[in-house]
Amino acid sequence: xxGVIQSPRHEVTEMGQxxxxxxKPISGHNSLFWYRQTMMRGLELLIxxxxxxxxxDSGMPEDRFSAKMPNASFSTLKIQPxxxxxxxxxxxxxxxxxxRNQPQHFGDxxxxxxx
Amino acid sequence: xxxxxxxxxxxxxSEGASLELRCNYSYGATPYLFWYVQSPGQGLQLLLKxxxxxxxxQGIKGFEAEFKRSQSSFNLRKPSVHWSxxxxxxxxxxxxxxxxxxxxxxxxxxxx
Numbered sequence: 001x002x003g004v005i006q007s008p009r010h011e012v013t014e015m016g017q018x019x020x021x022x023x024k025p026i027s028g029h030n031s032l033f034w035y036r037q038t039m040m041r042g043l044e045l046l047i048x049x050x051x052x053x054x055x056x057d058s059g060m061p062e063d064r065f066s067a068k069m070p071n072a073s074f075s076t077l078k079i080q081p082x083x084x085x086x087x088x089x090x091x092x093x094x095x096x097x098x099x100r101n102q103p104q105h106f107g108d109x110x111x112x113x114x115x
Numbered sequence: 116x117x118x119x120x121x122x123x124x125x126x127x128x129s130e131g132a133s134l135e136l137r138c139n140y141s142y143g144a145t146p147y148l149f150w151y152v153q154s155p156g157q158g159l160q161l162l163l164k165x166x167x168x169x170x171x172x173q174g175i176k177g178f179e180a181e182f183k184r185s186q187s188s189f190n191l192r193k194p195s196v197h198w199s200x201x202x203x204x205x206x207x208x209x210x211x212x213x214x215x216x217x218x219x220x221x222x223x224x225x226x227x
Contacts, residue, residue, distance in 0.1 A: 004158070033214055042219045043159075043205065056213075091158055101147045101166055104215060106158030 002026070004107035006092050012113045018080040021110045024073055025094030033104060034067055034077050035091040043091075049075065050097070082114045117142040117210045121218035128196050129226055136191040136221050138180075138206030147209035148189040150180055153220075154202045162204075165189060176200070201225045 005024040013019060025032050033048040047057040052069045060067070064083070069075040079086055089111050093104040118141045128134050140146055147166055151159040163174025170182040180191045189206060203222050207215040 031214075043217050045214060048214050093158075101209060103149055103161045103164055104159075106151075106160070108156070108158045 004092055004094050004105055006090075006107035006110050008110060009108065010111045010113075012115065013082060014115050015083055016081045017114075018078065019082045019086075019112060019114075021077040021090050021092075021112070023075045023077070023092030023107060025075070025092070026105055027073065029094035029096055029105070030072075031095045031097055031102070032069060032075050033093040033095075034075070035093065036088045037091060037109070038088045046077070082112075084114045087112055087114050117146065117208050117216050119206050119208050119216055119218035121204075121206055121221050123221045124219075125222045125224065127224040127226060130198050131195050134191075134193045134196045134200070134223070136204050136206075136223070138189045138191065138218060139187050140189060140206075140208045141187065142208055142210050144210070145184075148180075148182060149207040149209070149215065150174065150178070150189075150191050151205040151207065151217075152176075152202050153205065159205060162191070196223075196225055198225045198227070 007022045031050050034046040036044045046059045047067045049069045067077045089109045091106050091109045093106045095102040095104045120139045122137050149164045150162040152162050153159045162178050163172050165172050165182045173179050178193050182189050203220045205220045206218040209215045
């Protein structure tokens with residue numbers, strides 16, 4: 001079975017540029033999560049969707065960040081404009097539901113470097 | 116609100132030695148508990164999970180964890196560590212219909 005697929009794996013861009021990260025969840029999973037991981041702050045939940053609907057975006061750091069899930073098999077996380085402090089590894093995860101008993105399955109992440 | 120504490124930021128063990136990684140949680144009801152492992156450059160992989168029943172759960176890669184309600188703990192153990200076990204380990208707790216809450220992780224180093 002294919003796992004969660006993220007693209008690109010690495011992204012290097014200059015500050016001020018728009019960055020789009022992509023995620024394809026596991027087929028049949030109804031919940032999708034975006035995380036950011038840094039040395040300083042660890043793993044942070046940015047936003048999650050249930051059945052393509054954003055449920056909680058309180059972890060999104062600023063209005064420069066936005067996420068969409070146009071259908072059950074695709075989601076994007078966009079940063080516009082990007083800043084050096086956005087440099088991190090961004091993970092997408094999916095689960096069958098958003099409930100407490102459902103393990104999340106993670107992609108391999110996108111390592112983002114903003115120069 | 117639920118929370119997870121992993122008291123040890125970094126642990127170093129010798130190859131072949133036993134391992135125990137600590138995890139304490141805060142949650143009013145019976146929690147759903149998970150351990151994940153993250154190898155360098157990769158995402159988090161589920162090692163094992165506890166929902167109910169037997170408090171000692173077996174996972175992949177020879178890991179096990181024991182749920183102790185009286186201590187609010189869910190410690191991860193392995194009897195003999197291999198060099199390939201060097202990674203970051205995350206404990207997580209689930210409650211209600213909210214996403215899992217993750218601890219800050221414990222980095223495991225394995226020396227010869």
